[in-house]
Amino acid sequence: MPADDRPACGTEAAYRTHLAAGEDCETCREAHNERARGDDKKRARSRAQSRALKALARCFPIEYNALYQQELAKETTDVE
Numbered sequence: 001m002p003a004d005d006r007p008a009c010g011t012e013a014a015y016r017t018h019l020a021a022g023e024d025c026e027t028c029r030e031a032h033n034e035r036a037r038g039d040d041k042k043r044a045r046s047r048a049q050s051r052a053l054k055a056l057a058r059c060f061p062i063e064y065n066a067l068y069q070q071e072l073a074k075e076t077t078d079v080e
Contacts, residue, residue, distance in 0.1 A: 007013035012035065015028040057064040 009027045010031040015032040018025045
């Protein structure tokens with residue numbers, strides 16, 4: 001790929017281009033690692049939220065099921 005057609009360094013596309021070419025670009029590698037750390041934090045928050053919802057569902061099963069059914073009904077009407 002000509003240098004002019006390459007994505008800008010620091011982007012995920014540039015990181016993957018360097019990787020495919022067997023090149024090491026510190027700027028792209030550091031940016032990629034920073035994005036990955038952010039993704040790890042998002043996954044951790046998602047796991048914590050999931051555990052909290054499960055605990056609430058165990059503590060308040062009637063209320064949880066009623067809310068779940070309401071939200072599920074919204075999803076099925078949105079799809080139609």
